[in-house]
Amino acid sequence: MKVRMPENYERADIAGFILPVSLFTIWYVATQDGGVPAYLLPSPRDLILTALDFVTGSESLTPYAGTFSVHSLASVKRVLSGFCLAAAVGLPLGFLTGRIALAKTSLDPTVHLIRIVPGIGWLPLAMVWFGVGEKTTLFLISLAAFFPIYVNAAQGASSVSPMLVRAGRMLGANDLAIFTTVIFPAAIPSTVAGLRLGLGLSWAYLVLGELTGVTHGLGAVMMDARMLGNVEMILVSMIFIGILGRISDMILVGSFRKLNLLKRGFEE
Amino acid sequence: MKAANISATDISKSFSIPDENDLLHVLEDIHFEIREGEFVTILGPSGCGKSTFLNILAGFEEVDSGYAICCGEPITGPSPERAVVFQSPVLFPWLDVKDNIMYGLKQLGKKKDESETLSLEYLEAVGLEGFGNYYPVQLSGGMQQRVALARSLVLGPKVLLMDEPFAALDAQTRYNMQQLLLQLWENNQQTIVFITHDVEEALLLSDRVCIMSKRPGSIIEQIAVPFERPRPISLTGTSEFSMLKSHILSRLLT
Numbered sequence: 001m002k003v004r005m006p007e008n009y010e011r012a013d014i015a016g017f018i019l020p021v022s023l024f025t026i027w028y029v030a031t032q033d034g035g036v037p038a039y040l041l042p043s044p045r046d047l048i049l050t051a052l053d054f055v056t057g058s059e060s061l062t063p064y065a066g067t068f069s070v071h072s073l074a075s076v077k078r079v080l081s082g083f084c085l086a087a088a089v090g091l092p093l094g095f096l097t098g099r100i101a102l103a104k105t106s107l108d109p110t111v112h113l114i115r116i117v118p119g120i121g122w123l124p125l126a127m128v129w130f131g132v133g134e135k136t137t138l139f140l141i142s143l144a145a146f147f148p149i150y151v152n153a154a155q156g157a158s159s160v161s162p163m164l165v166r167a168g169r170m171l172g173a174n175d176l177a178i179f180t181t182v183i184f185p186a187a188i189p190s191t192v193a194g195l196r197l198g199l200g201l202s203w204a205y206l207v208l209g210e211l212t213g214v215t216h217g218l219g220a221v222m223m224d225a226r227m228l229g230n231v232e233m234i235l236v237s238m239i240f241i242g243i244l245g246r247i248s249d250m251i252l253v254g255s256f257r258k259l260n261l262l263k264r265g266f267e268e
Numbered sequence: 269m270k271a272a273n274i275s276a277t278d279i280s281k282s283f284s285i286p287d288e289n290d291l292l293h294v295l296e297d298i299h300f301e302i303r304e305g306e307f308v309t310i311l312g313p314s315g316c317g318k319s320t321f322l323n324i325l326a327g328f329e330e331v332d333s334g335y336a337i338c339c340g341e342p343i344t345g346p347s348p349e350r351a352v353v354f355q356s357p358v359l360f361p362w363l364d365v366k367d368n369i370m371y372g373l374k375q376l377g378k379k380k381d382e383s384e385t386l387s388l389e390y391l392e393a394v395g396l397e398g399f400g401n402y403y404p405v406q407l408s409g410g411m412q413q414r415v416a417l418a419r420s421l422v423l424g425p426k427v428l429l430m431d432e433p434f435a436a437l438d439a440q441t442r443y444n445m446q447q448l449l450l451q452l453w454e455n456n457q458q459t460i461v462f463i464t465h466d467v468e469e470a471l472l473l474s475d476r477v478c479i480m481s482k483r484p485g486s487i488i489e490q491i492a493v494p495f496e497r498p499r500p501i502s503l504t505g506t507s508e509f510s511m512l513k514s515h516i517l518s519r520l521l522t
């Protein structure tokens with residue numbers, strides 16, 4: 001298995017380039033003179049220039065020149081606080097539900113009932129409760145991220161093989177040690193999957209929250225640029241949200257790997 | 269130190285049958301005694317309740333009636349004094365081999381360098397030197413079982429409960445593991461309960477053989493093994509050995 005994996009990856013890499021390269025070519029050709037007008041779809045060159053300008057401010061092409069760090073910092077902060085809040089509540093509750101029957105019977109039905117309402121359905125209520133902007137964004141992010149974190153932690157904790165627990169007990173582990181050295185590591189793969197889903201949703205709901213009106217943030221830039229008819233900036237913000245989301249996911253997975261909690265041997 | 273003897277009196281155990289409103293009687297009126305330092309093997313047809321009985325001695329399963337006593341105290345739960353080698357290895361998949369072996373020592377609060385030396389010693393004893401950094405998935409089934417053996421032995425338990433520990437091994441490795449077990453037993457005089465399907469293994473290793481009936485299992489015969497130790501492999505060729513072996517086989521087949 002170990003030998004074949006890299007091969008697969010290589011093959012996947014080449015195949016993976018075909019679609020983006022052809023899309024890029026179509027995009028490039030379509031936005032040449034006489035093609036799609038720039039106010040609908042800017043050319044790749046314009047887009048890259050706008051993105052560079054957004055980050056460095058060297059060209060002053062748009063009103064947003066050089067403001068990338070301010071906006072992205074604001075967005076990252078929101079995602080981070082919303083996500084951490086969701087994890088701080090979702091992980092303990094998830095583990096409790098997964099291991100203790102009483103917690104499951106008393107919590108699980110209610111949580112799943114609330115979960116049925118799509119996160120976006122909370123928007124009007126959140127605006128009534130928290131007004132537009134900061135608090136609403138935070139609320140939406142943590143609410144949306146909570147469910148996958150909770151559900152997956154509970155799933156991971158409840159499906160730990162009872163034989164592993166027996167082995168731990170027989171080797172002298174007390175209740176606390178059983179939790180920290182058996183239940184927790186055994187539940188990690190599922191828990192991390194939940195955290196990743198939650199983080200992805202955090203970014204999605206960040207944009208939703210920021211669209212309601214905050215002064216700084218990539219979502220705010222998108223909304224603002226739409227009003228100015230600056231389609232380049234909308235696309236650039238989308239791309240940066242994608243990049244930041246991907247980076248945050250890599251940091252999340254990487255830190256669990258660092259903690260030796262997602263060891264190779266275990267994942268396979 | 270309290271004597272590590274075990275006595276089980278009148279033990280019965282049933283399990284509920286899945287999706288049925290009925291009970292499966294697995295063990296019926298088991299009487300079983302084992303002296304401190306005695307090596308007893310249990311033989312019996314598949315499904316007769318051997319593993320269940322061992323789980324009761326280990327403290328994993330509760331009895332329906334009767335009681336089990338170890339070291340003068342009723343068995344109420346698992347303890348590292350009664351180490352178990354399960355029928356399947358049950359290693360911690362997120363720990364490498366060395367950390368698996370060190371797990372119990374860590375729980376006992378042993379110093380790290382001390383337990384590291386000890387675990388390397390036992391890793392070598394089970395013939396896995398150089399595999400300390402492997403993860404369980406990267407080992408063969410027999411190798412995993414030897415890690416499980418080392419993980420239990422390293423704790424120096426007073427009682428060893430072993431459930432067909434060598435069933436997955438080839439003849440050579442199995443012989444080596446048997447010799448290792450005997451050697452450790454001679455040095456430390458643990459009390460050993462050892463389940464096997466291999467009559468020769470039972471006769472070569474143990475002081476006494478207990479034969480269990482079909483389900484519901486009870487002990488139908490106990491045979492003191494008369495052979496002097498050490499018991500060489502050539503013993504299996506003697507007529508006394510084959511007579512005893514065929515007697516046991518005939519009891520198992522009825």
Ligand SMILES: Nc1ncnc2c1ncn2[C@@H]1O[C@H](COP(=O)(O)OP(=O)(O)OP(=O)(O)O)[C@@H](O)[C@H]1O
Nearest residue numbers: 283284294312313314315316317318319320321355
């Ligand atoms: N947790 C359980 N729930 C229900 N039935 C069980 C459970 N554990 C064991 N049994 C039943 O008890 C019987 C005895 O099982 P046990 O594992 O003790 O057999 P065994 O003698 O060890 O067999 P083998 O030699 O094949 O390992 C089997 O019929 C099994 O289906």
Ligand SMILES: [Mg+2]
Nearest residue numbers: 318319355431
């Ligand atoms: Mg069994």
